Amino acid sequence: MNFVTLTSDEFNAFTTKHFSHYTQSAIHYNHRVDLKGDVHLVGVKDDNGQVIAGCLLTEARTLKFFKYFYTHRGPVMDYTNQSLVAFFFKALTSYLKKQNCLYVLVDPYLIENLRNADGEIVKSYDNRAFVRTMDTLGYKHQGFPVGYDSMSQIRWLSVLDLKDKTEDQLLKEMDYQTRRNIKKTYDIGVKTKTLTIDETQTFFD
Template sequence: MYEFKIGINPTEHDRFVQGHPLCNLLQSASWAKVKDNWGSEIVGAYKDGELVASSLVLVRPLPAGFSMLYTPRGPIMDYSNKELVQFFMDNLKKLGKQKRALFAKMDPTIIYKDIQMDREEIPNPLAQEVITNLEQAGAKYQGLTMEMSATIQPRFQANIYKADFSEEQLSKSTRKMMKQAQKKGVTVRMGHVELVEDFAKMIQLTTERQQISLRDSDYFKKLLNIYPEQSFIMLAEVDLRARYDETKARHDKNQQDLANLKENQVKKRHNLEELEFSLTRELAELEENIAASGEKAVVAGALAITFGTTSEILYAGMDDRYKRYMPAYLTWYEAINECFERGCESCNMGGLEGSLNDGLIKFKSNFNPTINEFIGEFDLPVNKLLFKASEYAYKLKKGKK
């Protein structure tokens, strides 16, 4: 016999989630503090006094006193246990009635199939069983959607596994980009709240360039303070003054070499004149950058959070004026490596469109990820009379975003 409880101790819940194969940051108890504009509950099922299923449930207010429930990347349980799934769904529905919810939405981290970068597909043989068990328990399956805008969380994500990640395992071109960044003076340092303002500037530049809406410095501070031991910022910088002085010294030497050439050294003159043009252009660019950014420029950044053996690079940005410095390659490499140094077995680089041909995958593929395709979203009707109307209104609203 199972026992359902509302108000599970957050520490007990986190311990259960962190030890489960479906572990995900969005199911950590502290995620409710991130989503503090929603209500929340932690609920679970026990068998013989042992927690066997648990979920952070967010409660979003709707018009006319109604609400919707959402279990982000949850619930966490054994979905092959048909009896447990039915018991949990029945009790989730009861919770929904208490909260005047029209429905409960869920998107468990059950993989439908993995896709390698060479496009080899590895199906999950248990995926259909999970879908069937949830449907038989009363949940309505929303299907294999392809666009990121169709679901709350992306159905496709680029996920790097520790066993597939090392500098030696990266492609020759990726290693070349990292070396180019180092050659151009890019350095990377790790920090916390003290780096937020500089990091937020990178995100702002990214939002302006890509015409998307991300977050501000207050939100990043909030994340870092909620997960003080599990979060970090990786920031890439260039000492423009030092680079200018170095380039100026090379330029002066090149001019001296040109002045000392003999008339018959035609080939060498050609090479030095090409170098003269390149160094003159770089000096002008550095002068312009120093005027705009100061003597030391922040050029890229990434914010990551670890939870259990999983980690997420939630936000990353770059100053496009320095894209020739290739700072994003070093920033992402160091952030991913730090997650693995902290004991994580995987690092999620974020969502992708189901077509797998957008600009996001082009960059992320440099780090040898596996594409996880999840089974997708389910809606558990609570108020059957109003569910269909609310489902239509919800989809309409999603379509307008």
Template sequence: MYTFVDNVTEFEFNEFAGNHEKTHLLQSYQWAQVKSTYKPLYVGVKEDGKLIATALILIRSLPLGLKFAYIPRGPLIDFTNQELLKFFSDNLKKLAKANGCFMIRMDPGIAYKVYKVEEKDDSEETEYGQNVIDTLKSNGYIHRGLPLKMHDSFQPRFVAIVNLDDTTINNYQTRLKSSLRRIQKRGTKIESGTYQFLDEMSSMIKLTESRKNVSLRNRDYFKQLLDAYPETAEIYIAYLTPKKNIEVFTKEINSLTIEVDKIKDNSPKKAHRLNEQINSLKSLVEELEDVKDEEKTVIGSMLKIDFGHTVNLLYAGNDVKFSKFSPQEFIYDHIIKESIAKGYKYADMGGVEGSLDDGLTFFKAKFNPEIVEYIGEFDMPLSFKYKLFNFAWKMRLKLRNR
């Protein structure tokens, strides 16, 4: 016999959600602390006293007194169990109506397709994903389709996820592996921490916002994440020690120059290769010219949170003035290696555009992720106000996509 629970405790909730096959950070108990302007509801279904389904529901308030219930990357439930799904949906509708909501929107973390970037055109729908779509539609939910653009849904429908095991590093693109070897030689270093790196994190994000003409997040938001996940949230910074770096590069330039002078007449090809190395080192010194007297210069940052079996790489920024030191590649690689050692199964690199032809996709593809294409969003209308909201939402997307 099923029992609907509308106040699951934090321990019970995270114990179930953290171990669920389809677990996601956005279905952790603490996520509501990050979305502090929403009213959270922690619900679940028990059978014989044992939790068998959970959902973090966020009640969002809109202008004119409108409200709707949103379940990001959830619920965590066995969608093949028709009886359970109907019981959950019936109680969910009652709860949403009691909270004055005109609709429920859910975004199940169920894959519609899974493929490598280069295999997109040959990919096929997963049987389970299609079954869940059909099941939800038969239970009265409206499928909002399969949009390609990242901002056409509340959460990105296309996400790059790296499977973590003993083959992961070897499966990097060849160019990335070569680049990582160069980065280590160039002296890029990494530190990790929490609140002590908030300023560095926010400054790197501001540089990225300015460069890409986008709005991301600010220092207060990053602090919220650290507050909500004190045990698993970390900030990583990539940095240089310019004075020391320049000393090392200059010493190497001088050494190579002496060697070139010795062999240039007898080994012109080798001398040419050495001159290329010298020019490369000189370009690194030039890149450090503005910070040559500094002991430490931060050139990149990332904030990540672990939940369940997944490491979530949430926000990253870098200073393009130091692009030759490749801070982002170095940080991603560092966290991936660290996560493999800790036994995590996946590294969620976040959303990409469904066209898979943008710069963000090209960057993430270096790490050979799988593209997980989710089944999309589903709405359950509870009032005539749903049609008005849906019309306004479509107009908003139309204006944005002009």
């Protein structure tokens, strides 16, 4: 395996085929390049040159000479493969040291629990092997915060599976209040419109 910097195209080809958060995308990368240039694309390729891990990281200056890095719900990889996890993060640590990194925040897009609409756990996932691997590499688990925090993204996400479902099926699977609110938009004539990028300034006026 080899730790490498990835091109935008390589990163895009990999992340579009693997479970990932929308912040781990070539669109986000290209935007940050144009906006601040404070972004890095790194990953791992196997001995055949195939990308098997990828991560978008952003940096911010701190204490004048040092930098803080954030992985934006990355990296994108098979977290059950502990040898890959160990290789990536060991190499990442070396890479970040060369960037004068003082601190890196890692919040991988890993599912801990699936819950129903009432917050009750319906399925749990065992991520302890990943946590142990990270601990041996010097990374420290910060626990499971609840609510909003300026240092991290929210942990609880509401997700609706749209695959192979009609509008009627989707409505039936929503709770009563949500269905009621959606039907109300029909009654009062709410309409949506796709805006061009030039029209986004409307939201800031």
